[in-house]
Amino acid sequence: MTTNYETREHDVLIIGAGGAGLRASLEALAQGASVGVVCKSLLGKAHTVMAEGGIAAAMANVDAADNWKTHFRDTMRGGKFLNNWRMAQLHAQESPDRVRELEQWGALFDRTENGDILQRAFGGHTFKRLCHVGDRTGLEMIRTLQDRGVQQGIDVYMECTITRLLIDGGRVTGAFAYWRETGRFIVFKAKSIVIATGGIGKAWRITSNSWEYTGDGMALAYEAGAELMDMEFVQFHPTGMVWPPGVQGILVTEAVRGEGGILRNKAGERFMEKYDPKRMELSTRDVVARSIYTEVKEGRGTEHGGAYLDISHKPAEYVKKKLPSMYHQFKELADVDITKGPMEVGPTCHYMMGGIRVDAETAQSTVPGLFAAGEAAAGLHGSNRLGGNSLSDLLVFGRRAGLAAAQYAKRASASSFDNSQIEQAEKELLAPFSNSGSESPYAVHRDLQAVMQNLVGIYRTREDLEKALVELEKLRVCAAKASVGGSRLFNPGWHLSYDLKAMLIVSEAVTHSALARTESRGAHSRIDHPNLDPIWEKKHNIIVRETGAMKRRESPIEAMPEELKQILAEDKS
Amino acid sequence: MKEATLRVFRGDSDGGQTVDYRVPVAPGMVVLDALHYIQGHLAPDLAVRWNCKAGKCGSCSAEVNGRPRLTCKTRMDDLPQDQPITVLPMKSFPRIKDLVTDVSWNYRVNSKIPPFEPRKGVEWKISQLDVDRVQEFRKCIECFLCQDVCHVLREHHKKEQFAGPRFFVRIAGLEMHPLDGGNRAGLLKDQLGLGLCNITKCCTEVCPEEIRITDNAIIPLKERVVDEFYDPLTMLFRKIRGR
Numbered sequence: 001m002t003t004n005y006e007t008r009e010h011d012v013l014i015i016g017a018g019g020a021g022l023r024a025s026l027e028a029l030a031q032g033a034s035v036g037v038v039c040k041s042l043l044g045k046a047h048t049v050m051a052e053g054g055i056a057a058a059m060a061n062v063d064a065a066d067n068w069k070t071h072f073r074d075t076m077r078g079g080k081f082l083n084n085w086r087m088a089q090l091h092a093q094e095s096p097d098r099v100r101e102l103e104q105w106g107a108l109f110d111r112t113e114n115g116d117i118l119q120r121a122f123g124g125h126t127f128k129r130l131c132h133v134g135d136r137t138g139l140e141m142i143r144t145l146q147d148r149g150v151q152q153g154i155d156v157y158m159e160c161t162i163t164r165l166l167i168d169g170g171r172v173t174g175a176f177a178y179w180r181e182t183g184r185f186i187v188f189k190a191k192s193i194v195i196a197t198g199g200i201g202k203a204w205r206i207t208s209n210s211w212e213y214t215g216d217g218m219a220l221a222y223e224a225g226a227e228l229m230d231m232e233f234v235q236f237h238p239t240g241m242v243w244p245p246g247v248q249g250i251l252v253t254e255a256v257r258g259e260g261g262i263l264r265n266k267a268g269e270r271f272m273e274k275y276d277p278k279r280m281e282l283s284t285r286d287v288v289a290r291s292i293y294t295e296v297k298e299g300r301g302t303e304h305g306g307a308y309l310d311i312s313h314k315p316a317e318y319v320k321k322k323l324p325s326m327y328h329q330f331k332e333l334a335d336v337d338i339t340k341g342p343m344e345v346g347p348t349c350h351y352m353m354g355g356i357r358v359d360a361e362t363a364q365s366t367v368p369g370l371f372a373a374g375e376a377a378a379g380l381h382g383s384n385r386l387g388g389n390s391l392s393d394l395l396v397f398g399r400r401a402g403l404a405a406a407q408y409a410k411r412a413s414a415s416s417f418d419n420s421q422i423e424q425a426e427k428e429l430l431a432p433f434s435n436s437g438s439e440s441p442y443a444v445h446r447d448l449q450a451v452m453q454n455l456v457g458i459y460r461t462r463e464d465l466e467k468a469l470v471e472l473e474k475l476r477v478c479a480a481k482a483s484v485g486g487s488r489l490f491n492p493g494w495h496l497s498y499d500l501k502a503m504l505i506v507s508e509a510v511t512h513s514a515l516a517r518t519e520s521r522g523a524h525s526r527i528d529h530p531n532l533d534p535i536w537e538k539k540h541n542i543i544v545r546e547t548g549a550m551k552r553r554e555s556p557i558e559a560m561p562e563e564l565k566q567i568l569a570e571d572k573s
Numbered sequence: 574m575k576e577a578t579l580r581v582f583r584g585d586s587d588g589g590q591t592v593d594y595r596v597p598v599a600p601g602m603v604v605l606d607a608l609h610y611i612q613g614h615l616a617p618d619l620a621v622r623w624n625c626k627a628g629k630c631g632s633c634s635a636e637v638n639g640r641p642r643l644t645c646k647t648r649m650d651d652l653p654q655d656q657p658i659t660v661l662p663m664k665s666f667p668r669i670k671d672l673v674t675d676v677s678w679n680y681r682v683n684s685k686i687p688p689f690e691p692r693k694g695v696e697w698k699i700s701q702l703d704v705d706r707v708q709e710f711r712k713c714i715e716c717f718l719c720q721d722v723c724h725v726l727r728e729h730h731k732k733e734q735f736a737g738p739r740f741f742v743r744i745a746g747l748e749m750h751p752l753d754g755g756n757r758a759g760l761l762k763d764q765l766g767l768g769l770c771n772i773t774k775c776c777t778e779v780c781p782e783e784i785r786i787t788d789n790a791i792i793p794l795k796e797r798v799v800d801e802f803y804d805p806l807t808m809l810f811r812k813i814r815g816r
């Protein structure tokens with residue numbers, strides 16, 4: 001085996017250049033660390049760029065009564081109390097400062113009459129809380145962070161995919177990657193590593209997620225021995241596009257409902273009256289997604305199997321100003337003018353609440369030297385995330401991860417590892433070129449998406465989940481044999497063969513966890529166990545690799561301090 | 574099912590040729606869907622960039638039937654179906670493979686631009702009117718289609734002297750930020766080649782975000798440079814201040 005690769009060295013290596021990774025890199029840099037940031041796409045194209053609705057932060061610019069305690073309570077209630085309460089507390093307390101910081105770095109948000117940052121209503125938030133820029137908040141956020149990062153001197157490795165973490169004596173000390181452009185290999189030496197790779201939605205057929213969302217970071221951490229937590233909690237966003245077929249799954253931002261959009265079924269009934277008369281369209285996402293699903297299932301869906309979402313009762317100019325990209329998206333892709341008529345929407349796989357188990361203060365995983373933040377990490381959102389709480393999560397815990405990783409690097413000895421790991425990684429990566437299987441990775445991917453969509457979707461049963469595990473095992477065999485042609489030069493089929501491996505790992509983890517949790521909580525709904533089970537309120541599902549196989553464990557939730565309990569008790573509704 | 578022919582460039586920096594693919598056409602399909610069909614069924618090694626599939630990330634730029642466009646927003650039913658649809662990589666950037674080009678030059682230009690610099694002692698109060706004006710520039714999704722079409726780059730290859738419309742848009746956003754105290758006029762004139770732009774407006778025509786690049790960004794910046802460097806009063810003032 002020829003070992004032919006370049007080597008780079010950094011104190012802190014950050015995998016992922018979305019909001020979490022970039023915020024982490026800025027903080028690590030501020031600590032004096034040398035920082036490398038790796039991403040699969042070009043800089044500025046990570047998922048964060050697509051975020052629309054806003055950043056949740058209790059700044060009380062619009063509703064003066066808002067404060068961190070209410071934000072904390074909303075987050076815990078939305079997550080059905082499975083959240084890591086310490087993370088929920090830090091998040092609620094620190095997000096206003098993180099937003100102000102963005103503004104000081106040049107981000108421009110929409111304003112109130114007084115010239116403060118404007119905030120809008122969103123599902124599950126008691127007050128108007130989402131700081132936003134029309135419906136392109138994520139773009140504003142990622143540009144601000146990326147431009148600052150480049151100015152401050154981060155080294156960015158674009159279109160470079162990490163496929164393995166390198167370990168030395170139980171500690172993470174490096175990573176192995178390939179350049180997507182050339183197919184050549186590169187090895188990173190680092191004293192600490194932050195995983196900020198985002199979610200896993202590409203394992204489902206109908207999804208708002210891009211090709212990048214293949215669960216790489218979770219799979220990397222899992223293979224390095226880290227614990228994954230609460231993997232059964234996959235958020236299906238209630239409103240994805242359903243027609244025409246090519247756009248199925250593309251997100252329709254919750255801001256449409258935040259700005260007053262109304263959901264109706266085929267008969268014109270405002271059906272949320274039945275499911276959540278108090279919060280109506282601004283109920284939490286799990287509830288709205290199930291409501292739409294039920295309406296369709298019971299025969300009250302629209303022509304293309306969705307619900308109507310209507311904002312046309314608002315003045316056309318207002319809609320165009322507050323929801324410009326939705327206006328264009330529907331006009332150009334679906335021939336619908338949303339200022340004149342309703343959109344057709346249905347649930348789409350959107351966000352991963354579960355992920356790498358981390359410490360609340362430092363974002364460190366259960367493996368020394370390995371940190372995680374953003375969608376790749378678990379804990380903050382419990383069983384269901386509130387809209388807007390992801391962008392704030394990226395800022396709060398991205399910063400904390402960068403800080404802790406830099407501090408860890410200061411204490412840590414130089415990176416070293418056994419080179420046989422690199423040889424193995426190379427061999428594994430090149431295998432598809434000499435595999436005998438006739439199937440292409442694309443075909444295996446389509447089959448995987450069908451399994452997850454049909455058997456591990458919004459509503460789950462034991463029977464389906466058990467069947468899914470059998471199917472996943474078969475797919476794993478197919479994936480290991482799948483072959484690719486062509487050269488190593490920018491070869492997407494080859495790239496997918498590694499992504500498939502990661503998707504299969506996280507899909508298996510989701511399915512195992514979903515099978516074990518015999519209750520319905522937040523985004524996890526079991527038809528055969530339709531109610532909350534108080535026993536399951538007290539424990540997390542943990543997935544870990546032991547002697548080469550996937551094992552599931554349960555871990556008790558830590559008791560909440562009195563003062564936080566009181567905040568939850570103050571809730572009268 | 575209806576079918577269409579896509580005539581796609583296949584090749585790398587050493588050259589290549591177009592190859593025809595037959596693709597089934599579904600209602601509402603966009604060119605990027607057709608490219609994904611080719612990847613998934615006919616040519617798994619076809620190199621294409623994309624992320625959002627919703628016109629938000631600016632990754633999927635290419636030249637469709639000769640026009641620089643986002644393939645995720647180009648509907649198949651808007652193109653003549655009786656002849657092949659040609660899809661070529663952006664011409665102004667070096668080819669890597671198939672539809673993927675080397676756009677790293679843009680990132681190098683970007684790093685020369687001094688960041689937002691709040692004026693000393695500003696109060697963080699901003700009016701919506703001020704925000705609206707600047708947001709036009711901040712909408713840019715960095716698709717680089719304007720860079721692709723601009724003749725200064727496309728025909729005259731002046732990458733060393735000229736930053737291109739995308740970065741004039743970025744600078745306009747900084748210069749017109751209500752709290753910014755920086756001054757990028759010298760940079761525009763001396764290093765970024767603003768003077769090379771002869772206001773043909775081709776960039777504005779292709780911008781998928783409908784940013785009025787020429788009228789709202791470039792012309793005001795040109796005026797600023799004139800004020801700063803050629804206006805007798807300002808020149809006198811600069812002499813006195815010693816800069």
Ligand SMILES: Cc1cc2nc3c(=O)[nH]c(=O)nc-3n(C[C@H](O)[C@H](O)[C@H](O)COP(=O)(O)OP(=O)(O)OC[C@H]3O[C@@H](n4cnc5c(N)ncnc54)[C@H](O)[C@@H]3O)c2cc1C
Pocket residue numbers: 015016017018019020021038039040041046047048049050051052053054055056137138160161162163196197198199208209212216217251350351373374375376387388389390391392394
């Ligand atoms: C359409 C849409 C709208 C949304 N709107 C909102 C909203 O309004 N408010 C809100 O709070 N949340 C919203 N969300 C959710 C939110 O945008 C995401 O959860 C968040 O942006 C994730 O950020 P991140 O930093 O964790 O990851 P990302 O921004 O996804 O970045 C992941 C990075 O990791 C890199 N990466 C992945 N794997 C590898 C690998 N193997 N090697 C190297 N690099 C790798 C990727 O290239 C990328 O750079 C929305 C999501 C979508 C899809």
Ligand code: SF4
Pocket residue numbers: 722723724725737738769770771772773774775776777787791
């Ligand atoms: S207006 Fe200027 S920048 Fe735009 S295409 Fe013409 S020459 Fe280029």
Ligand code: SF4
Pocket residue numbers: 631712713714715716717718719720738739742779780781782783784786
């Ligand atoms: S200004 Fe318009 S065309 Fe140019 S890069 Fe930005 S979005 Fe694309």
Ligand code: FES
Pocket residue numbers: 622623624625626627628629630631632633634643644645646
């Ligand atoms: S894929 Fe994002 S703009 Fe086309």
